[in-house]
Structure formats: C-alpha cells, structure tokens
Amino acid sequence: MAKIIVVTSGKGGVGKTTSSAAIGTGLALRGHRTAIVDFDVGLRNLDLIMGCERRVVYDFVNVINEEASLKQALIRDKRTENLYILPASQTRDKDALSKEGVERVLNELANDGFEYIVCDSPAGIEHGALMALYFADAAIIVTNPEVSSVRDSDRILGILQSKSRRAEKGEHVDEYLLLTRYNPARVSRGEMLGVEDVKEILAVPLLGVIPESQSVLKASNVGAPVILDPESDAGSAYMDAVSRLLGEEKAHRFINEEKKGLLKRIFGGKKHETV
Amino acid sequence: MRLFDYIFNRQEKNTASQAKDRLQLVVAHQRFAQNQPDYFPKMQREILEVIRKYVDIDETELSMQLDQNEDCSILELNLPLTAKKVQTNSLKSKNNKPKAAARKKVKES
Ligand SMILES: Nc1ncnc2c1ncn2[C@@H]1O[C@H](COP(=O)(O)OP(=O)(O)OP(=O)(O)O)[C@@H](O)[C@H]1O
Ligand SMILES: [Mg+2]
Numbered sequence: 001m002a003k004i005i006v007v008t009s010g011k012g013g014v015g016k017t018t019s020s021a022a023i024g025t026g027l028a029l030r031g032h033r034t035a036i037v038d039f040d041v042g043l044r045n046l047d048l049i050m051g052c053e054r055r056v057v058y059d060f061v062n063v064i065n066e067e068a069s070l071k072q073a074l075i076r077d078k079r080t081e082n083l084y085i086l087p088a089s090q091t092r093d094k095d096a097l098s099k100e101g102v103e104r105v106l107n108e109l110a111n112d113g114f115e116y117i118v119c120d121s122p123a124g125i126e127h128g129a130l131m132a133l134y135f136a137d138a139a140i141i142v143t144n145p146e147v148s149s150v151r152d153s154d155r156i157l158g159i160l161q162s163k164s165r166r167a168e169k170g171e172h173v174d175e176y177l178l179l180t181r182y183n184p185a186r187v188s189r190g191e192m193l194g195v196e197d198v199k200e201i202l203a204v205p206l207l208g209v210i211p212e213s214q215s216v217l218k219a220s221n222v223g224a225p226v227i228l229d230p231e232s233d234a235g236s237a238y239m240d241a242v243s244r245l246l247g248e249e250k251a252h253r254f255i256n257e258e259k260k261g262l263l264k265r266i267f268g269g270k271k272h273e274t275v
Numbered sequence: 276m277r278l279f280d281y282i283f284n285r286q287e288k289n290t291a292s293q294a295k296d297r298l299q300l301v302v303a304h305q306r307f308a309q310n311q312p313d314y315f316p317k318m319q320r321e322i323l324e325v326i327r328k329y330v331d332i333d334e335t336e337l338s339m340q341l342d343q344n345e346d347c348s349i350l351e352l353n354l355p356l357t358a359k360k361v362q363t364n365s366l367k368s369k370n371n372k373p374k375a376a377a378r379k380k381v382k383e384s
Contacts, residue, residue: 053301055335090308221290223297
C-alpha cells in the first residue's frame, strides 16, 4: 500500500518545496521507493530544487490528459536510487488538475509499487492546494515561527479535517508539524515564537524543527536537496524528521541556541551556524 | 554521500554561479514557452517521437525555436544525437529490418 503524504502550509514561501525534496529524498535513501509530485501548476520549482530541470519532457498534466504515459513523465533521480520526480506543468490553466485525473495518476503510482508519494502543494487554499491534499493519508504542515504562517497552518488543518477524502469518509489524516526556518538565537532573545508556543497553538505532533540555515540556499543553487548534505544542520534535521516519519524515536536537535565554547567563539563555529 | 561532496566541492566557492547558469537556461525556455503557439509543445513531442524511431536521442538536449520575422517564420531544431556519428548502418536495428524487407518485396514484384 502506498502512503500519500501532502506537504502543505497555506502560506507561501515557508519551505514546502525544500521540505518535499528533502523528505522524499530521505525516504528513498532509507530504501523506500518514493515519488515526489509537484502540484504547483504554472509555477513549477521542484525540478530546480531536485536539479532535474533539464530532463523535464512531459509533466503531470500531460499524464492526466493522456498525452504521455506516467512512465514517460516520471524522472528517475540520478543521484538517489528508488527516487522519482513527477514535474508540474507550466500551463496557465489552473484547473488542469481534475480530481479524477489526479486520482488515476496516484493509483497508477501505487500500483507501480511506490511506497511513498510525496505531494508538494502550492501555497493558498485554491484548487491546486485542495487537489494536493485531497487524497492524502498523512499531511506535513510546514510552518515558520511567525504569526501569519501559524494562522494559515491552522486554516489548512481545518481544510484537511473537512475537505480531504479521508475526512469525507469519516477517517482521519495523520498530521505532523514541521517547523522550518527556526532561529534558536532569536527565540531565546524573545524575538521569535518558540517550538513549544507553536505546538501549543496548533496542537499537532512535531515531526521536526529545521533551523534557518545557509546550507539550504547553497543546496538550491546547485540543485541537490539539502538532505544530501549530511554535514549541514538543516540536512541532519531533515534526516531526523524522516526517521520520525518512519516511526523511530529521535530526540529533537537544533532547538536550543548552541552555546559556543571559548575556542569556537574565537575561531567561529562552522557547523550549526544560523543566519 | 560522496556524490554530494563532489557536487558541492567542485565549485565550493561559487554555488551562486552554478545557480545563475541553471537559471539562464530555465528562463530562456520559459520565456520562449510563453510566446509560442499553443500547438507547439505537442508538435515538438511528435517530432521527437518520429526522430526517436530512427536514432537514439537525448531529448533533454533538444532546442527548438520559432523565429518570427516580418515576412517569414523559421523553425529551427537543434538536437545532438547520442551516437557520436550516425551512419546508415548504425541506425536502430529494429528499423533496418523492415527496410530490408521492403526492398526485397520490391525486387520480388
Ligand atoms: N531552513 C531554511 N533555512 C533557510 N532558508 C530556507 C529554509 N527553508 C526554506 N528556505 C528558503 O525559503 C524560500 C522558500 O522555500 P520553498 O520554495 O521551499 O517554499 P515553498 O513553501 O515551497 O514556497 P511556495 O509557497 O512558493 O511554493 C527559499 O528561498 C528557500 O531557500
Ligand atoms: Mg513550493
């Protein structure tokens, strides 16, 4: 049985695509056959983050419209085994994703032996975002420690609980909070909402805390998901989140400001520096 | 993990220039796609299908442009073939067979 995971947020620019790429890659690294599907029709970006933009020939909408087979449109990742990417279309027709079409493609992926299908949702609560979450078994709510992001996450949680297929059938969708762009130093100075604050407001189990990190920009520059950079704080935080998604217990890291020792203070800490 | 070291260290100092190179390509594609006629993507795919029947190609290397001048339009298609040099006998074998058969038939008749 394939597990369909939507990565969603309501608010734009909080790190959905970064997280979809990292978590999808992480699941594949752990040996699970995984497909990452870009639902952001008209504003495709997953291909750039995964570094496969030059290999896009067919896309999700082509498969829905039966202009290409799923096999033709799926891009096999060149770095990570078990990993495939289904790019979004650049069409301006935002209703191009029909519910029936999306369902057919997801079923075909499941029948093809994919264990995880990670759906990278567009921002907002319009058609594209609804299609991305409708078939989900689990939802990763990407949230920044910032008021509008937290409010929008709550809004999207409400939609998951009322408008998803599982909700319509009276079943529940597994919900996970992924707090990204977290800056422990600012939290301890009282300038930023802390993990506990956000957890308390949203009341959703915490999948992970991804620190604000320079490694994310670097990874997107070269088109390699940040989880492939095991030295980086963000990369290891995503790796931990993947372990938790797979049911393992992992203590949360990168939540507290790293106290720099004297030597580090002089020579500069390198690994876990935050922006 | 080795691979990542390779990707990142190759130009460790300057991932930004890699980003710029990648973006220039993508943006050029995107701008072109915005102004192309609606039938263009489909035509492009069908042309590719036909070429693929005869020779091995890497479609990611394809560049196809429609230049509109005042009095004429030019369709320009550039596609490096996977094989270094395509010779008549290096065409995909499955396509050679029917050809040979066809020739025979002509002789027989
Ligand atoms: N942990 C992080 N540290 C630093 N920068 C980050 C982090 N996570 C994401 N970013 C940056 O935030 C920006 C938005 O990220 P991303 O594209 O993943 O968001 P998104 O939610 O998919 O956006 P959209 O709603 O437009 O689809 C990018 O510039 C990305 O590099
Ligand atoms: Mg995105």
